[in-house]
Amino acid sequence: MTPLQSAPLGIRLLENGEEYFPRVFDAISRARESVLLETFILFDDEVGKKLHAALLNAAHRGVRVAVTVDGFGSHDLTPVFITELVKAGVHFCTFSPRRRLFGIRTHIFRRMHRKLIAIDGEVAFVGGINFSVHHLYDYGPLAKQDYAVEIQGPAARQVHDFLLRAMPGACPGPPPPRIHNRAAPAAPTTVRLVTRDNHRHRNDIEFAYLEAIRAARHEVVIANAYFLPGYRLLHALCEAAARGVQVRLLLQGKPDMPWVARAGGLLYSHLQDAGVQILEYVERPFHGKIAVVDEAWATVGSSNLDPLSLSLNLEANLVIREPAFARMLRGRLQALIAERCREVPPRKHKRTLLDVVGSTLMFHFLRRFPAWAGWLPAHTPRLVSPRAGDPRRPARVIVLEGETE
Structure with a gap:
């Protein structure tokens, strides 16, 4: 991985998929020990296939690879796409998958919306860019304008340690200690x-x-x-x-x-x-x-x-x-x-x-409705890992109580 010489403190701003995807794929190709990846959306399209190939290559080299996708955002992944990863040894999990009701996705609340990648505890990516062609300018008028950052050094280790806690069983050995991450007004880290x-x-x-x-x-x-x-x-x-x-x-x-x-x-x-x-x-x-x-x-x-x-x-x-x-x-x-x-x-x-009255009532409704819906027990978060032979059947289900979120 090339050093971030042009960026302060080992931080590089990445704008849209044109800058983001090549850096991610290059970092995965250089991984020696681990690739940990969480994403809201992973599609089986041009971008998703390139990520799929990069992860397979890393797993075949003996790198520990763990992937978590969201059950709502990544609902259309094919069984073949998932099975090939699992058979290669990738620790693949889906966050709260649910069956459709009359063709409609029902788990629209409490999504795993993070986009995090950590490689060898040395390089990490944080941002809002998903793995789909929608983040490439050539996609057309509906292509999304978005940003992410690439980081190296101690800050990348923060992402790595967090993902170890968020991905039970992704890597052998005990997870790192829990660290409360609330913003502190005194002596903030950079x-x-x-x-x-x-x-x-x-x-x-x-x-x-x-x-x-x-x-x-x-x-x-x-x-x-x-x-x-x-x-x-x-x-x-x-x-x-x-x-x-x-x-x-x-x-x-x-x-x-x-x-x-x-x-x-x-x-x-x-x-x-x-x-x-x-x-x-x-x-x-x-x-x-x-x-x-x-x-x-x-x-x-x-x-x-x-x-x-x-x-x-x-x-x-x-x-x-x-x-x-x-x-x-x-x-x-x-x-x-x-x-x-x-x-x-x-x-x-x-x-x-x-x-004034109409906008006030609408504002309060829109602000409160997601929280009301979140009280429903159907939204209890789970991590589901598929069987190697049949990704539609779970091999393991982990019910999250919030600690690993």
């Missing part, structure tokens, strides 16, 4: 993996955002695919704008899920009244989950600022306190804003009482 689960780390990613926004002095730039945060984040953004911080939100202008964008649009007037600038990316669907504060704090990961990511999904973000990286990320966002975004103008007419 690069830190922050995760969210439904047990001990329910609010860690949200708290990391809150800490940065509340401490902002000059600028907050948040670029998010799906934006419908709760009261604390909304208040923090409005309060930052009120004290003179330039707050900019870069959201989807051509959403792949229009109803989600319309829900987030309910907040536009409230935020704009507080002085927040709202921009929409209009070239193609925006899928990123990144932010920069004061050119000193940055985050790249899988977590949106919406009810699913903040209340139910298993997520992972890298928080980076490094001015050189933050400036680089801000520069990429500034170029995107200048060339491919439009500003959403404030509403010229005053909102009626019906507008």
